[in-house]
Amino acid sequence: MSTVEDPTIGRLVADASRDISALVQSEIKLAKTELKVSAKAGGIGAALFLIAGFFGLLIIILLSISIAYFITMAGLDPAWSFLIVAGGYLVLAVLLIVIGISKLKKIQAPEKTISTAKEIPAALKGRSS
Structure with a gap:
């Protein structure tokens, strides 16, 4: 034992x-x-x-x-020189804004993810759609 x-x-x-x-x-x-x-x-x-x-x-x-x-x-007069430089920055800013807006318009909702997420509750309950 x-x-x-x-x-x-x-x-x-x-x-x-x-x-x-x-x-x-x-x-x-x-x-x-x-x-x-x-x-x-x-x-x-x-x-x-x-x-x-x-x-x-x-x-x-x-x-x-x-x-x-x-x-x-x-x-050129200094005032005109500084105005030309500021104008160059203005043109650059407008160009960047236009490009940014065009990129933002291309944003789309994640359709596939949304549709898959909607199927999860049914799958957890044992039903398939």
Whole structure:
């Protein structure tokens, strides 16, 4: 006869449940740690993009002023030179707006996804359409 007790099914289930719970908690803690690192790196990356965008804006402003002064060096009055540069930006803005509107008009609803999604409740009830 054995002096070691054989574990009961209840005890085995309780032990398995405790181990699964500990495993899930460990995985959640690991995921939180990884997400913190990823979020920090993503935040730094986004901040660097914003700073680069700000510098890009400054470059555009300075280049615009330079172009206006080059036009002035060609003999045109400074007011007309700056007006020409502003007009160039106006034409570019209108062109981008027209292209943007044409792209927005091409947006369509996801018809296949909508029709498939409408079939899900019937499929879950065991009926096919």
